[in-house]
Amino acid sequence: MNDSINEAELSLIAALRDAQPGFVSGEELADKLGVSRVSIKSRIDRLKEAGFEIDAVRRQGYTLVGEPEALHPLLLELELRALGTDIHWILLEECASTNDEAMRTLTDGARSPLVVISRKQSAGRGRLGRRWHSDDGGNLMLSFGVRPGKPPAFMQRFTVWVGLRLAAKLSAYSGVKVKAKWPNDLLIEGRKLAGILTEARLDSDRMRELILGLGLNINSAVDTWPVEVRSIATSLSHASGRRFSMSAATALVLNELVNAFDDYQNDNIDAEMQQLWDELSAINNQSVTISTYEGAVTGEVVGIDSTSALQLRLPTGEIKTYAAGDVSLSGNYQA
Numbered sequence: 586m587n588d589s590i591n592e593a594e595l596s597l598i599a600a601l602r603d604a605q606p607g608f609v610s611g612e613e614l615a616d617k618l619g620v621s622r623v624s625i626k627s628r629i630d631r632l633k634e635a636g637f638e639i640d641a642v643r644r645q646g647y648t649l650v651g652e653p654e655a656l657h658p659l660l661l662e663l664e665l666r667a668l669g670t671d672i673h674w675i676l677l678e679e680c681a682s683t684n685d686e687a688m689r690t691l692t693d694g695a696r697s698p699l700v701v702i703s704r705k706q707s708a709g710r711g712r713l714g715r716r717w718h719s720d721d722g723g724n725l726m727l728s729f730g731v732r733p734g735k736p737p738a739f740m741q742r743f744t745v746w747v748g749l750r751l752a753a754k755l756s757a758y759s760g761v762k763v764k765a766k767w768p769n770d771l772l773i774e775g776r777k778l779a780g781i782l783t784e785a786r787l788d789s790d791r792m793r794e795l796i797l798g799l800g801l802n803i804n805s806a807v808d809t810w811p812v813e814v815r816s817i818a819t820s821l822s823h824a825s826g827r828r829f830s831m832s833a834a835t836a837l838v839l840n841e842l843v844n845a846f847d848d849y850q851n852d853n854i855d856a857e858m859q860q861l862w863d864e865l866s867a868i869n870n871q872s873v874t875i876s877t878y879e880g881a882v883t884g885e886v887v888g889i890d891s892t893s894a895l896q897l898r899l900p901t902g903e904i905k906t907y908a909a910g911d912v913s914l915s916g917n918y919q920a
């Protein structure tokens with residue numbers, strides 16, 4: 586749901602899609618939308634300017650030949666409605682950080698769940714003070730904001746849960762195996778596909794607003810990235826050899842975020858979390874080094890506990906649990 590969506594334009598695209606690969610006459614469209622044929626023509630012209638390929642043939646009408654690959658608000662709304670996803674979304678051309686925008690909008694009283702998407706960020710940030718930048722239109726940058734009301738100890742669990750759910754969803758969508766690297770990365774064959782940055786406003790006993798920021802390389806122009814980035818990062822299209830509709834991919838991600846949050850709120854995630862971890866964790870049973878504020882420790886990943894803290898078997902045989910940290914793989918790594 587988005588307040589600036591024009592329902593007539595939405596019906597126009599829906600009618601053109603329904604008729605595909607055939608035609609729909611200007612008269613039929615005018616009837617359907619309750620406007621004049623001249624108005625249909627000017628609306629069609631506007632859609633063409635926005636990247637829709639629409640052919641007009643005398644005595645047959647209009648046919649939709651192609652849709653813009655870039656994120657388009659009307660297509661996003663259509664895809665969300667088709668999936669039955671109830672979310673309040675905002676699409677910005679540019680902002681400093683979607684995490685800040687989502688936090689501000691939610692603390693101002695907006696309905697939860699909410700998502701802020703931006704085509705560009707001037708101060709996008711990652712974990713540990715790193716920067717996140719990719720403004721080529723193929724990178725999905727969004728922040729999902731909710732009011733969980735759960736204890737702060739469950740914040741990390743949401744990040745890990747969403748990472749695993751998205752890994753499963755994106756694997757099925759793209760046909761390429763996507764894995765989740767605790768606590769916040771998605772990888773394809775060891776290269777970074779996406780990063781998650783979760784931030785919250787906390788009371789002593791509960792999370793007020795929780796913002797999950799996601800940067801996901803969908804159609805990103807990997808070939809234009811500096812060599813040092815190319816060797817550690819990838820995109821869905823680079824790995825699969827396919828291009829994706831940014832609107833459809835965004836709707837898929839939003840649908841999964843909403844569903845994952847519902848399950849999380851209903852305390853309905855333990856069994857699936859374990860199953861997804863076994864299937865899609867990039868680091869399970871691997872030798873890793875975790876860097877925390879106490880220093881770096883190397884051990885073998887045993888699993889995660891009920892708060893999604895990482896359990897490592899140290900060389901001494903002792904099992905130690907880490908609530909937070911930056912993990913790198915040591916030894917022979919098979920993603």
Ligand code: BTN
Nearest residue numbers: 682709710711712780781798800
């Ligand atoms: C990481 O890998 O360290 C996390 C990267 C998170 C980047 C996203 S892009 C959208 C949202 N807004 C931000 O400022 N950061 C997150």
